[in-house]
Amino acid sequence: MPEPAHSFMLTIHVNGVERQVQVDARTTLLDALRDRLHLTGTKKGCALGQCGACTVLLEDRRVVSCLMLAVMAEGKQVTTIEGLARGEELHPVQAAFVEHDAFQCGYCTPGQIMSAVGAIKEGRARSDDEIREQMSGNLCRCGAYTNIVAAVRDAAAQGG
Amino acid sequence: MQPFSYAPVADAAAAALRARAGASFIAGGTDMLQLLQENVLQPDELADLNGLPLAGITEEADGALRIGALTKLQEAADHPLLRERHPVVAEALDATASPMVRHMATVGGNLLQRTRCLYFRDVSTPCNKRQPGSGCSALEGENRHNAILGGSEHCIAVQPSDLPVALVAVDAEVLARNTDGAERWIPVGGFHRLPGDTPEIETALKPGDLILAIRIPAHAARWRSHYVKVRDRASFAWALCSAAVALRLDEQGRVAEVRIAAGGVATKPWRLPRVEQELLGHRLDRDRVRLSAVWASEGAVTRTGNAYKAPMLQHTVERALIELGGLA
Incomplete structure (x- = not known):
């Protein structure tokens, strides 16, 4: 096994592309994505796992990237908001958020959308109550919750 | 930071080496x-322990469920045998x-999650748990979330996890391995320590000890069980109070076995033996449930901000029993 070190050459697969980046052991996955790979769609809110703005998919599971060291994502698949659309064609969850006006300022939106994509993949968006429970880790200070639930319901019905 | x-470690021996x-x-x-x-x-x-082969849930020969220490909370929650039993x-x-x-x-x-006490998490304030001997800011401070049971003059911080409260109700044990490679089973009820005058020591683990697994014994599958959590919002919030109840009724509908634990109100998952005693041998009806649940807050010491937890605890235990007994 490797000796303990303070700095690492990290290899991660982001949105299907293998990326290599030098990181300090302290660097969170969130900071590696934003500051090193310049994928600033993933937002930094609380940095303490409480707001969900930094939600990404790690191997198809929703995680908060602020509570993970980048070195612990070595070799893993990460999907960010930048990886959802196919060219100019929005992902169904993105399209549903636009259709239902499911945001105001938009800061929490990438996290909301990634969380919704995860919830639908997990098969946990089967009713409004379940959507509310499953989206409870993503706060929206503008209070767009009603439209967020409608967007997730609609996207889930279309198969996400 | x-x-x-x-560095990642590949096995328990390597983990012990790094811990030393x-x-x-x-x-x-x-x-x-x-x-x-x-x-x-x-x-x-x-x-980093994630390379150790400690994830997953297996059924042992005697019917016990063994949950590997690295099993994710969601994976455990979704396990069919765990949900059913x-x-x-x-x-x-x-x-x-x-x-x-x-x-x-x-x-x-x-099981090792640290307290959410505001002062433990704010390094600008005194806290005996974070900095032994510096004093407890919660005793006279913002203590709405602090413990009414199991506290001391040195610390009234709540152990905030839900899982160990439920594990106490099902009589579970924790398997720990020390740095010499020796393994031992610790009942979950004895895993967390009271703060006393050493609130910085929180569990029965010694430095370098590694949790390998949790085991829920086969006999717990005889019990019906239920968890009720009361919080400030409907989801994604710490327990203000919670109750875990496991029981078996005999053929006459009388309580033959019962284990009850409370969370959110105490410095460790808090067993309620007096409530259990008041239920044993009785039919589970609303009067008996209410009269028994009154004992839940026995011995409570309340502060300026957390006195509400004493009646809340009684009502949470009462509600858990009513829901479990189908008495609503």
Whole structure:
């Protein structure tokens, strides 16, 4: 096994592309994505796992990237908001958020959308109550919750 | 965050080696990252346990369920045998944190989650748990979330996890391995320690000890069980109060076996033997439930901000029993 070190050459697969980046052991996955790979769609809110703005998919599971060291994502698949659309064609969850006006300022939106994509993949968006429970880790200070639930319901019905 | 070095470890022996050299362990990391961000912990080295083969749930020959320490909370919550046999544990996991955190956090780490006491997490204030001998800011401070049971003049911090409360109700044990490789089973009820005058020592683990697994005994599958969590909002919030109930009724409908534990109100998962005693041998009806639940807050010491927890605890236990007994 490797000796303990303070700095690492990290290899991660982001949105299907293998990326290599030098990181300090302290660097969170969130900071590696934003500051090193310049994928600033993933937002930094609380940095303490409480707001969900930094939600990404790690191997198809929703995680908060602020509570993970980048070195612990070595070799893993990460999907960010930048990886959802196919060219100019929005992902169904993105399209549903636009259709239902499911945001105001938009800061929490990438996290909301990634969380919704995860919830639908997990098969946990089967009713409004379940959507509310499953989206409870993503706060929206503008209070767009009603439209967020409608967007997730609609996207889930279309198969996400 | 202060600088630290990092290395993954491949097996328990390597973990022990790094622990002896002063490393702290990291697994799911959901609490560790918060503690690092806030400078509550400043380890020199982190040893990453995720390479150890300790994830997954298996049924043992005698019917016990063994939950590997690295099993994610969501994976445990979704396990069909766990859901069928021990609803109290599945419900406690369902009510824990957010889906994202449940995909990251491990069952072993959840037992070791540190308190949410405001002062423990604020390095600018005195806290005996974080800095022994510095004083307890919660005694006369913002203590709405602090303990009414099991506290001392040195610390009234709540152990905040839901899972161990449910595990006490199902009589579970924790398997720990020390740095010499010796393994031992610790009942979950005896895993967390009262703060006394050493609130910095929180569990029965010694430095370098590694949690390998949790075991729910076969006999717990005889019990019906249920978890009720009361919080400030409907989801993704710490327990103000919770109750885990497991019981078996005899053929006449009388309580033959019962175990009850409370969370959110005490410095450790809090067994309620007096409530259990008041229920044993009686039919589970609303009067008996109410008269028994009154004993839940026996011995409570309340402060300016948390006196509400004494009646809330009684009512939470009462509600858990009513729902479990189908008496609503």
